[in-house]
Amino acid sequence: MALPRTIVIAGAGIGGLTAALALAQRGFRIVVLEKAERLEEVGAGLQLSPNASRVLVELGLAERLKLRAVVPDAVSIMSARAGGELLRMPLGEAASARAGAPYWVVHRADLQSALAGAAADHPDIDLKLGATFEDVAPHAKGLTVVHRSGTIRRSDLASALIGADGIWSTVRQHLFAEVQPRFSGLIAWRGTLDATQLPKDFTARRVQLWMGANAHLVAYPIAGGQQLNVVAVLPGTWNRPGWSTPGDPFEVMEAFAAPRWPPTARMMLAAVDSWRKWALFGVPDGCPWSKGPVALLGDAVHAMLPFAAQGAGMAIEDAAVLARHLSLETAENTAGITAALTQYGRARQARVRKVQQTAQQQGRIYHLAGPLALARDLVIRALGPERMLARQDWIYGWRP
Numbered sequence: 362m363a364l365p366r367t368i369v370i371a372g373a374g375i376g377g378l379t380a381a382l383a384l385a386q387r388g389f390r391i392v393v394l395e396k397a398e399r400l401e402e403v404g405a406g407l408q409l410s411p412n413a414s415r416v417l418v419e420l421g422l423a424e425r426l427k428l429r430a431v432v433p434d435a436v437s438i439m440s441a442r443a444g445g446e447l448l449r450m451p452l453g454e455a456a457s458a459r460a461g462a463p464y465w466v467v468h469r470a471d472l473q474s475a476l477a478g479a480a481a482d483h484p485d486i487d488l489k490l491g492a493t494f495e496d497v498a499p500h501a502k503g504l505t506v507v508h509r510s511g512t513i514r515r516s517d518l519a520s521a522l523i524g525a526d527g528i529w530s531t532v533r534q535h536l537f538a539e540v541q542p543r544f545s546g547l548i549a550w551r552g553t554l555d556a557t558q559l560p561k562d563f564t565a566r567r568v569q570l571w572m573g574a575n576a577h578l579v580a581y582p583i584a585g586g587q588q589l590n591v592v593a594v595l596p597g598t599w600n601r602p603g604w605s606t607p608g609d610p611f612e613v614m615e616a617f618a619a620p621r622w623p624p625t626a627r628m629m630l631a632a633v634d635s636w637r638k639w640a641l642f643g644v645p646d647g648c649p650w651s652k653g654p655v656a657l658l659g660d661a662v663h664a665m666l667p668f669a670a671q672g673a674g675m676a677i678e679d680a681a682v683l684a685r686h687l688s689l690e691t692a693e694n695t696a697g698i699t700a701a702l703t704q705y706g707r708a709r710q711a712r713v714r715k716v717q718q719t720a721q722q723q724g725r726i727y728h729l730a731g732p733l734a735l736a737r738d739l740v741i742r743a744l745g746p747e748r749m750l751a752r753q754d755w756i757y758g759w760r761p
Contacts, residue, residue: 376676650706
């Protein structure tokens with residue numbers, strides 16, 4: 362007996378919605394379960410390098426994003442020790458021409474809205490809000506996926522289940538209860554401000570990466586250039602789950618105090634009216650990607666530190682590779698689905714592990730102090746813009 366052509370995806374974040382669109386292109390009917398009653402901002406800005414934007418363009422999202430995504434001209438690598446810019450790495454047309462796709466910075470809510478709008482317009486995608494995944498049971502006809510909306514329990518018959526439900530994944534808990542997120546010892550603080558609040562040089566179309574002793578700062582324009590997204594990463598012991606806990610501005614300003622941090626960086630931080638914070642967790646290396654006709658995607662299987670700006674990018678890549686391995690032909694029986702999901706995991710593991718390791722290494726480099734920070738700054742200056750951009754080719758040039 363042929364399996365149903367339905368695939369259930371738990372989670373309507375960036376990875377889940379991208380997977381829904383990519384799989385619908387392959388002829389599947391998709392049911393997306395999202396526990397939130399409405400889709401709203403979680404986090405703030407995202408950097409989407411060409412490896413990720415390429416997938417979104419191929420899914421037809423460019424038109425929906427063109428008025429909200431910003432194409433930065435460059436990444437300015439700044440040193441708190443040196444008091445300013447070390448190097449300006451070209452993006453914009455340079456990165457697009459080199460990688461064949463744009464480099465975007467975008468508000469997470471704008472990207473999620475574009476993805477959700479495309480999903481809502483697709484006749485084979487059913488996005489269920491306020492629907493919490495509860496259980497999955499395999500049987501001869503496929504899978505029964507149980508979910509709850511309020512007090513009502515419902516089920517869907519499906520050929521596969523994809524857990525795209527984030528670092529605290531319920532699907533992963535069902536499959537691999539022994540795999541638990543680990544706190545990194547770092548806390549990310551985020552805020553936004555109107556671009557008009559700062560001098561023009563602060564709000565130019567570039568990504569600012571400030572490196573300092575035991576802390577770093579990233580800022581870039583979002584919302585069509587009308588706002589500046591600011592993220593500060595600091596060590597700490599606070600480690601509650603969640604993405605948007607109110608934070609005390611005094612803690613941020615104290616961590617970035619003079620004379621360790623120059624006035625230009627402090628002015629930007631002081632202009633943020635409201636801070637939110639989240640503890641940075643990761644999923645341990647070696648988490649399995651699938652079990653039978655159930656697979657994991659994005660943060661559910663490889664949540665990583667943000668120092669390579671590839672968290673969303675890796676989830677988007679996952680979605681494209683998942684769709685490449687799944688087809689209506691492979692989904693004719695459970696053995697075919699299981700084999701396709703196993704191949705998907707194998708195809709992703711080495712690249713994701715390399716990106717995770719790169720993020721960890723870059724985090725250590727960003728936070729160097731003393732003579733090591735001086736050596737870092739000298740090396741960056743010596744490399745120059747073109748060689749710095751070339752060092753990103755293995756990430757930016759990826760194709761599904």
